[in-house]
Amino acid sequence: MTATDTTPAHLVDAEPFVPIQTRSERPTSYDPADFGTPTGREVNWKLSDVKRLAPLFVDEETEAGIELGIDALAERGLLVESTGHDAAPRGEVFVPEDVVSAIAWKRCEDALHIRLPEGQVQDEPAIVRLTGTGADRHANGHIVVEAMPGSVGTVVLHHSGSAQYAQNLEIIVRDGARLTLISVQDWQDDTVHAAAHQAVVGEGAYLKHMVVSFGGGVVRVNPSMRLAGHRAEGEMFGLSFADSGQHIESQVFMFHEGVETRGDVLYKGALQGTGARSVWIGDVLIGNAATGTDSYEKNQNLVLTDGARADSIPNLEIQTGDIAGAGHASATGRFDDEQLFYLQSRGIEEEEARRLVVIGFLMEIVQKIGVPEIEARLADAIEEELRRGAGLAPASKAGA
Structure with a gap:
């Protein structure tokens, strides 16, 4: 008996389709x-709000939709002229991974280049204020933050106002430098913001990278960090609070490339209100030469009301068996009944007890910033979000 080949004719000579499995394989x-234009079926867009992000998919000239507040940096000698796409070190680290970052690269000819001088310690944070000038104004930007060898400092990017803003951020931490980079998204509710952060950390260097997102209609900040040098260290922290109708997303990538590197990833989010949505995808890659690596990633989400949804996907790829340790974890849920019971048993009213639980949950990230003035402002922002929560009604089930 001879089997009959029922394969359709148009598929006989077709190449097999193998979907992209890991972050490192993305084109x-x-x-x-x-x-091309994202449809929502692509691996890096399938959980995104593609419809509202659509204005950022258009490759056209844009207006000056962002006002920069950088006078203090110029006075401190931290700005370097960066004219044209070929102005070094632009492009030393950054390569676009999606259409939004490619358009931002193409349409933003001149970069904002912040450099921490070699061997110097900056006692005060370098703060860049980016203010959107209108929800109907599309802007593209490219920022380079370079910490020269032996330098120590903190750079804060504070976003506010309204805009349609695509941003590329290139972070270079030279050998022996120690940099803290904090990106705060405090937009108005009509803002659409997509950012790609790409960082490399040199030998014996350290980078603390923080993403704090409260405001905006759709906020998608995707950071990646390459621990390239021997004993390079990196920490990636995130804090978000999504309200009704708000979409906050981060796709995080940490690549251990050098020997004896150490990495820690911790993102926390709270959600309240109908249609509140958070997306977190965490990828850790330990390369085949990254012996002695110690790495851990974790995402935790607290769903405060019905109608909110949190997606959390941790991934870990290990290409060598000689490591110190590696792991990942993810948890999404409602209030801890035992914590509430304990507080109420001490005479604290239920609403106040819920407020204290949320603050305790999120303040772990805030306290890692290390700059008291910024920590105080973010603590106030959390309190304001909670006041908008109308009693923090318990969720009947965890987000999807």
Whole structure:
């Protein structure tokens, strides 16, 4: 008996389709046309709010939709002229991974270049204020933050106002430098913001990277960090609070490339209100030469009301068996009944007890900033979000 081949004719000579499995395999290009327009079926867009992000998919000239507050940096000698796409060190680290970052690269000819001088300790944070000038104004930007060898300092990017803003952020931490980079998204509710952060950390260097997102209609901040040097260290922290109708997303990538590198990833989010949505995808890659690596990633979400949804996907890829340790974890749920019971048993009213639980949950990230003035402002922002929560009604089930 002879078997009959029922394969359709148009598939006989077709190449097998193998979907992209890991973050490190994603295609890169400086040409937006190589990516096409996202449909929501692509691996890096399937959980995104593609409809509301659509204005950022258009490759066209844009207005000056962002006002920069950088006078204090100029006075401190921290700004370096960066004219044209070929101005070093632009492009030393950054390569676009999606159409939005490719358009931002193409349409932003001149970069904002912040440099911490070699061997110097900056006692005061370098603060860049980026203010959107209108929800109907599309802007593209490229920022380079460079910490020279032996330098120590903190750079804060504070976003506010309204805009349609695509941003590329290139972070270079030279050998022996120690940098803290904090990106605060405090937009108005009509803002659409997509940012790609790409960092490299040199030998014996350290980078603390923090993403804090409260405001905005759709906020998608995707950071990646490459621990390239021997004994390079990196920490990636995130804090978000999504309200009704708000979409907050981070796709985080940490690549252990050098020997004896150490990495820690911790993102926490709270959600309240109908349609509140958070997306966190965490990828850790331990390369085949990254012996002695110690790495851990964790995402935790607290769902405060019905109608909110949190997606959390941790991934870990290990290419060598000689490591100190590696792990990942994810948890999404409602209030801890035991914590509430304990507080109420001490005479604290239920609403106040819920407020204290949320603050305790989120303040772990705030306290890692290390700058008291910024920590105080973020603590106030959390309190304001909670006041908008109308009693913090308990959720009947965890987000999806």
